Amino acid sequence: MAIRRIGSLLLLAMLATVGCGYTLAQAQEPSDLTKLTLEELMKIDVVSINVLATHIHFAGQWMVAYEYMLEDMDGNRDGTRRVNHAQILQQFDTAPTNMSVETHMATVMYAPTDDVTLSAMLPYLLKAMNHVTRTGVRFTEHSEGLGDLQLGVLGTVYRVGRFEHELLLNAGVSVPTGSIDEKDFGPNRTLGKLRLEYDDQLGSGTVDLLPGITYLGQSANWAWGSEMIPTVRLGRNSNHYRLGNRYRLSAWTARKWTDWLSITSQIDGQLWENIDGADPRLNPAAAPTKDPNRQGGRRIDLLLGLNLYAPSGILKGQRLAVEAGAPVYQSLDGPALQMDWLVRVGWQWIF
């Protein structure tokens, strides 16, 4: 219910932005700039920030953003092959059936120069995983709280024209602010709350490096880009394990329809490794979710989205984006829960 309420509110906000955007689109600067005075010309933006150019931050600008993401995992997979609960329960006491992960992500960015942007991102996570046991008992484990804080620096190292082509390098670090000691009741409540499996924890417990490279391209009506940001985990956490490194490569394109509306498509490939070490409180024979060697995988998602942007007026600099997608390929070192679909709704304000 809470999810639906949030979704409805965001969609209503989106409608309001669309309405405002349509109104604002009627009140643009004149096509003949000679009608403007020198004072007026000095107030015109050289790069007309439109719905395609929301990644551009000029010196002194701030950006605050909020994104809500809902990921739904349903059913299990071993390699690329689907496996049902009965097959898993031949080997384990418990099998996961489905899981939802809600992420509320708050982001703040600041650009000290035209070529450098500093960022801080803090997620708040809500996880729920459903299980079934050999005896047919069904139960749900919940975890909720702050995730890992990500701090980053984004720098333009090469630029052609005014933002036609840009190459950026990312240097980031993930600080282990998320808990790795989450507990909840299992099928037998008399045992009290027990340590939750790796996927239900909120953080990595390690300091992780987030180096990356991003390419951005833009023409009058199109924007496109590609990004590779691996997550390289360092050391082992206090529970004696290290989550696997994650390698992510994505490419996207956006088509502008007006200065305030664009349609986006994205292909997102990810590879994540198995866990190194193991949490001694998790019995790998009890459930595949507790086995550190069944946590890796590969996946390719396709996503479609809509971007709304207010280029002027009282909402100037605000953007609303909605994106939804599903995997077209996934291979898991399972059996493990497979991704079914995901939805993202984001708002950002540049000022």
Next chain:
Amino acid sequence: MAVDLLNARILKLSTSLRALPAVLRLATITGAGVASVAVPNAHAQSPEVREYQIKAAFIYNFIKFVDWPRDALPEGSETINICVLRDDPFADALESIKGKTVKSRRVAVRRIEPGRDLETCQVVFIGSSEGKRLPRVIESLQGLNVLTVGEMDRFVELGGIINFFVQNNRVRFEINVNSAERAGLKLSSQLLSLAKVVRQ
């Protein structure tokens, strides 16, 4: 097979978001559905074209605030000539002000070679492609009542009069008042109040 799988998942997703069809209907009713019939912006420009068009409008305005000696702009003359060196792409942007009237004269845009026909120009735009040849170009304009306008580092230090630069995504300009005096041009105080003034 993969497409079928994707379709099935999208169908499931749309079923999950039960509120969506109602919201979309509302969007259509309220006019937000205009998104679906919106057409691409036919007048979309690349950032560089836009920057040049803004600068062209600046030059059109500069002319209003500069007084040329009578010899350089005789009464009764029909045109004010803005000259662009060689094949600088800025000439295309100046087409937007070509034929407009300022100081009771029609704006004409001419492409010229350095050292040739400079005496017929009231304004000479020197693009960044002339950067290495700038000292020679400035030298060839000495003694002429020409407003030189550029867009490169050290333009005014090397003797140019007005130089464009971009700061915080907006066009700004600097003026070397001594160069203007040497060219026999009078600049209005209003123009100077908006410029970064350089005396050299």
